Amino acid sequence: MFTIATWNINSVRLREALVSRLLTEETPNILCLQEIKTPIEKFPAEAFAALGYRYLVARGQKGYNGVAILSKLPLEDAGDRDYASLGHARHVAATLENGVTIHNFYVPAGGDIPDREQNVKFGQKLDFLTEMRDAFHADNPSKSIMVGDLNIAPREDDVWSHKQLLKIVSHTPIEVEHLGAAQDAGKWVDITRQDIPSGLLYSWWSYRAKDWDAADKGRRLDHIWATPDIANAGHASRILRPVRGWEQPSDHVPVLASFDL
DNA sequence: ATGGTAGCGGGGCTA
Numbered sequence: 001m002f003t004i005a006t007w008n009i010n011s012v013r014l015r016e017a018l019v020s021r022l023l024t025e026e027t028p029n030i031l032c033l034q035e036i037k038t039p040i041e042k043f044p045a046e047a048f049a050a051l052g053y054r055y056l057v058a059r060g061q062k063g064y065n066g067v068a069i070l071s072k073l074p075l076e077d078a079g080d081r082d083y084a085s086l087g088h089a090r091h092v093a094a095t096l097e098n099g100v101t102i103h104n105f106y107v108p109a110g111g112d113i114p115d116r117e118q119n120v121k122f123g124q125k126l127d128f129l130t131e132m133r134d135a136f137h138a139d140n141p142s143k144s145i146m147v148g149d150l151n152i153a154p155r156e157d158d159v160w161s162h163k164q165l166l167k168i169v170s171h172t173p174i175e176v177e178h179l180g181a182a183q184d185a186g187k188w189v190d191i192t193r194q195d196i197p198s199g200l201l202y203s204w205w206s207y208r209a210k211d212w213d214a215a216d217k218g219r220r221l222d223h224i225w226a227t228p229d230i231a232n233a234g235h236a237s238r239i240l241r242p243v244r245g246w247e248q249p250s251d252h253v254p255v256l257a258s259f260d261l
Numbered sequence: 262a263t264g265g266t267a268g269c270g271g272g273g274c275t276a
Binding site: 010011014035037038062063064065109111112121151206207208209210248251 | 264265266267268269270274275276
């Protein structure tokens with residue numbers, strides 16, 4: 001059995017102590033981070049190794065993006081892909097000794113205007129998702145887990161107001177359709193929703209709210225998926241809402257799942 | 262329709 005967590009940390013150097021706190025309190029076997037916002041040379045690997053997380057497979061860049069897989073279990077680097085040819089560090093993969101492959105994604109946010117004619121970033125987001133679809137279709141993945149900040153809340157109960165967010169980037173029908181096509185192409189099972197099939201679920205609350213907890217205008221942007229051959233081994237999904245209330249928090253909270261493998 | 266906050270890096274971009 002192992003537990004995997006995914007967390008958009010919004011600068012791993014600024015929030016090194018928060019990562020250490022999560023690792024100490026929850027002791028996931030594997031932690032996937034997004035938006036580490038640093039080149040790998042400056043990733044605080046020693047601090048996490050001291051807590052038992054000796055394995056690191058990561059891709060970084062200066063100032064923006066960046067993804068990392070931290071693990072207590074041995075990992076082998078399984079490569080990365082520059083989806084939509086953006087030149088951004090938004091994907092990395094690693095393989096465990098049991099043969100399970102882990103994909104860690106940071107899908108582009110897509111800007112504010114949900115129209116590729118008016119907003120290049122929105123087009124890049126859709127193109128990124130289309131290339132994910134094509135890659136999964138070609139790959140036909142098995143024994144795989146894919147996690148990350150997908151920057152899309154696909155279901156009505158993944159947002160505080162479906163109606164009010166229909167034209168807001170992250171919940172528009174075209175994004176949901178593109179994400180669904182990528183999910184279908186890999187036959188990915190949404191493990192969080194397999195475990196918690198109904199009810200409001202959020203993993204992100206904007207920094208701009210006066211009182212994020214009281215307003216509770218959240219979205220479920222962070223996901224854990226698995227291929228059908230191992231999906232029934234997934235269980236015990238959790239989203240750690242209280243982490244949003246830690247001092248100087250990320251705007252995202254960790255999402256966890258365990259696998260009996 | 263707008264503005265609200267945060268991080269990086271030291272101005273403006275990105276979220």
